[in-house]
Amino acid sequence: MSPLEVAATVSVDEAARTLRWSPSTGHERQVELTDLVGVVRSPTSSTSEYRVLYIDRNSANNSPNETPSSLCQIDIASIPEGLSSHLQEIPRHLRRDKPIQVIISTRSGTGSAKQVFRDNVEPFLRYLGLNYEAIETQSSQTILELARSRFLEDACAGVPRTIILLSGDGGLVDLIDVFSKSQRAIRAMPDIALVPCGTGNAMASSIGLRSGPAGALRALLYGRPTSVPTIAVNFSPGAQLVIDEGRQRAPISESPELGSDQTMYGAVVASWGLHAALVADSDTTEYRKFGTERFKMAAKELLYPSDGSMPHRFRGRITLTSPDLDPSANPSTSERKGPRTTDPHQHTLPETEHMYVLTTLVPRLEKDFLISPASKALDGRMRFLRFGPLSGDEAMRLTMLAYQGGAHVADDLVTYEEVDRVRIDFDEDLERWRRVCIDGKIVIVEQGGWMEIRMVTRRVLNLIKPADAVEVRE
Numbered sequence: 001m002s003p004l005e006v007a008a009t010v011s012v013d014e015a016a017r018t019l020r021w022s023p024s025t026g027h028e029r030q031v032e033l034t035d036l037v038g039v040v041r042s043p044t045s046s047t048s049e050y051r052v053l054y055i056d057r058n059s060a061n062n063s064p065n066e067t068p069s070s071l072c073q074i075d076i077a078s079i080p081e082g083l084s085s086h087l088q089e090i091p092r093h094l095r096r097d098k099p100i101q102v103i104i105s106t107r108s109g110t111g112s113a114k115q116v117f118r119d120n121v122e123p124f125l126r127y128l129g130l131n132y133e134a135i136e137t138q139s140s141q142t143i144l145e146l147a148r149s150r151f152l153e154d155a156c157a158g159v160p161r162t163i164i165l166l167s168g169d170g171g172l173v174d175l176i177d178v179f180s181k182s183q184r185a186i187r188a189m190p191d192i193a194l195v196p197c198g199t200g201n202a203m204a205s206s207i208g209l210r211s212g213p214a215g216a217l218r219a220l221l222y223g224r225p226t227s228v229p230t231i232a233v234n235f236s237p238g239a240q241l242v243i244d245e246g247r248q249r250a251p252i253s254e255s256p257e258l259g260s261d262q263t264m265y266g267a268v269v270a271s272w273g274l275h276a277a278l279v280a281d282s283d284t285t286e287y288r289k290f291g292t293e294r295f296k297m298a299a300k301e302l303l304y305p306s307d308g309s310m311p312h313r314f315r316g317r318i319t320l321t322s323p324d325l326d327p328s329a330n331p332s333t334s335e336r337k338g339p340r341t342t343d344p345h346q347h348t349l350p351e352t353e354h355m356y357v358l359t360t361l362v363p364r365l366e367k368d369f370l371i372s373p374a375s376k377a378l379d380g381r382m383r384f385l386r387f388g389p390l391s392g393d394e395a396m397r398l399t400m401l402a403y404q405g406g407a408h409v410a411d412d413l414v415t416y417e418e419v420d421r422v423r424i425d426f427d428e429d430l431e432r433w434r435r436v437c438i439d440g441k442i443v444i445v446e447q448g449g450w451m452e453i454r455m456v457t458r459r460v461l462n463l464i465k466p467a468d469a470v471e472v473r474e
C-alpha cells in the first residue's frame with residue numbers, strides 16, 4: 001500500500017477502537033486508534049481538506065531489516081464523527097522561522113535512529129509541510145558541538161528553536177550540560193522533542209513516551225513545552241570523566257567560559273554502587289547490541305562474581321539534605337554550595353557500607369523499571385534511594401520488585417525519601433568501586449574524593465511533554 005492515499009470514506013469504530021476507510025482503489029483498511037498519530041488541516045492546496053496521520057505496522061514498504069512500522073497519511077474531504085476531537089492546529093513549536101533541527105544519534109541504543117527517522121519522523125515533517133534540517137551524529141561530540149556552536153547562540157539571541165532528538169537520554173543531557181554551563185542569559189529556551197531511540201530512555205519513558213514512534217509523534221503535535229528541572233553534580237578536584245568504553249579519561253568539564261570546572265549537569269539520575277557499575281560495565285559496543293538486556297547481563301556479573309565471592313560492599317559516607325518545607329524561610333536553599341554542618345535539614349546516614357545508592361528526578365529508568373514511583377517527571381523534586389550490602393539473590397529480588405510497579409520502595413531494606421542535596425564521601429581503595437553515573441556518563445572519583453548532587457533553580461530548556469501526561473505539581 002502506498003503511504004500517500006486519498007480516502008473516499010473514513011469512519012471511527014469506537015467499540016473496536018479502530019479507524020476504517022475505503023481507499024479510492026483497493027479494499028477497506030483499518031488501523032487501531034492507538035496507532036493514530038493525529039489529524040491536521042491539509043497543508044497543501046488540494047481537494048482534500050484534512051490529513052490523517054497513522055502508524056502502519058504492516059507496511060509493505062518494510063523489509064525485515066527495517067523498523068516494524070512507518071508513518072502513513074490519508075487525505076480526506078471531511079472529518080467523521082469520532083475524529084473531530086483529534087483535529088489539531090500545527091502548534092507554535094512546529095512553526096518556526098528557522099528550520100526544525102533533527103538530530104539523529106546513530107549510536108544510541110541498538111542503532112535504530114536512522115530508520116526511525118526515515119520511516120517515521122521524516123514523513124511526519126514532510127506530511128505537515130514543515131521545514132527541517134537533519135543531522136546525523138558523527139561522534140560522541142557532535143551534539144555537544146552543535147549545542148555550543150548553534151543552539152546556545154540562538155537561545156542567547158532570543159531565537160526560538162525546536163530540536164527533535166532521536167536518541168536516548170544522552171542527547172538531552174548533552175544539551176542541558178552545555179546550556180547550564182553557560183553564564184550567558186538564555187532569552188529563548190529551545191523546545192526539545194524526544195523520539196526515544198536509546199537503551200533506557202529514562203526521560204522519555206518518564207514523561208509518558210512508552211514505546212514506538214506513535215507516542216513521540218503525537219507528542220510533537222499535541223504536546224506542550226515544559227521546562228526541565230536540572231541537577232548540578234560537583235566533584236572533588238581529582239575526579240575524571242570516563243570515555244571511549246572505559247579506556248580513556250577526560251576532564252569533567254572544559255567550558256569555553258569557565259575553563260576547567262568540576263561540575264556536571266543532568267536531568268535524570270546520579271548514582272553510585274550497583275547501578276553506576278552496571279551502566280559503566282555495559283557501555284561497550286559489544287554489550288550495546290543487547291538493548292536493555294545489557295544492564296541485566298552486567299548486573300549478573302556484579303551480583304554473582306565469578307570467583308564465588310559475595311557482591312561488593314561499597315564503602316562511603318552519605319549525607320542527605322531534605323528540602324526546605326517552607327522555601328520562603330530560606331530562598332537560597334537550592335543554590336547553596338559546599339558542605340554544611342549545622343543545617344537542621346541535614347543528616348549523615350549511620351550506614352557506611354552500601355550496595356545501591358541513587359538519586360533521581362524521574363520515576364522510570366526504563367519503560368518498565370519504576371525506580372521512583374513517587375516521582376513525577378519534570379516536577380523538580382529529587383528522590384534518594386538506597387539499600388545496603390545484600391546477597392545476589394536478595395538484591396535481585398529487590399530489583400525485580402522495581403519492575404513490578406515500583407514495589408521495592410515499600411521494602412524495609414530500602415531507604416526512599418525526597419532530598420534537596422546528597423553528598424557522598426568515598427572510602428574505597430579500588431578505582432572500580434569509585435565509579436559514579438550521571439545520566440549515563442561515568443565519572444571516577446579519586447581516592448578520598450567526594451561528590452555532591454544538588455537541585456538547581458535555573459531552567460535552560462523545554463521538553464515537549466505528551467498532552468495526555470501533563471502533571472501538575474501539588
Ligand SMILES: Nc1ncnc2c1ncn2[C@@H]1O[C@H](COP(=O)(O)OP(=O)(O)OP(=O)(O)O)[C@@H](O)[C@H]1O
Nearest residue numbers: 107108109137138139140168169170198199200201
Ligand atoms: N556516531 C557516533 N560515534 C560515537 N559515539 C556516538 C555517535 N553517535 C552517538 N554517540 C554517543 O553514543 C551515546 C548514545 O547515548 P544515548 O543516551 O543517546 O543512548 P543510550 O545510552 O543507548 O540510551 P539511554 O541513555 O537512554 O540508556 C552518547 O554518548 C553519544 O554521544
